[in-house]
Amino acid sequence: MQRLRQLAGVESSAHARRRFQRWCVATTQRLGLRVRVEGRASAVPCVYVANHRSYLDIPLLGGALGAAFLSRADVAAWPLVGSAARAIGTVFIDRDEPASRAAAARGLARRLRECGVVVFAEGTTGGAPLPAPFFAGLFRLLQRIGVPVVPVTIRYGDRRAYWLDARGIAAHLRGVLAARGLDAAVHIGAAIDPAASRDAAALGAAVHAAVSAPIHAHGELASVAARRLRPPRRVRRD
Secondary structure, three states, X not given: OHHXXXXXXXXXXXXXXXXXXXXXXXXXXXXXXXEEEEOOOOOOOOEEEEOOOOOOHHHHHHHHHOOEEEEEHHHHHOOOHHHHHHHOOOEEEOOOOHHHHHHHHHHHHXXXXXXXXXXXXXXXXXXXXXXXXXXXXXXXXXXXXXXOEEEEEEEEOOHHHOOOOOOOHHHHHHHHHHOOOOEEEEXXXXXXXXXXXXXXXXXXXXXHHHHHHHHHHHOOOOOOOOOOOOOOOOOOOO
């Protein structure tokens, strides 16, 4: 936690992201996650579109990608976490407020001039084997901005890593710690050029298919062989 406090005083968001990346790697190790990364982070600013399983996705992807995030607006006011999020250049959005969506679009375009940004296009954590439908508005924006879109797939070795239903974060974290040695795989796919898609719907479908591909190929869980996909479960809004 001390490292997160120190981020607020860092002189630049780029420096803060480097510190945050080190904190993320250390945090996943302390949580006992055995992380495997397939593929490489983009050498140029891009939008990483990832599936969303848990708050554990944040340190997992922060460590693997060294990127900023697009986050729901209320996180900015969270103690400690909010100040750290602001320090690394997080773009905040309230999807229910048109003015906030417009401001977030401008903020995302500015942030992409200097670094990659992770977007959870489902908008919430999910327990279905495959990602829920992505927000269509994101892909209209990405076609206008024109930066590469990089699909990222998160697979955990145990469904106890998923944050679902009405389970509190403390109870969930105790379960994660009790299951020491959870596998986690991060698949970084090939960049997709938004201009190659005829419209935003086609771009969204292509990205969704790319995020889903490692699950189809290797199975839902990181520690098991591919098998028949299971039906979805109820999800927790985050």
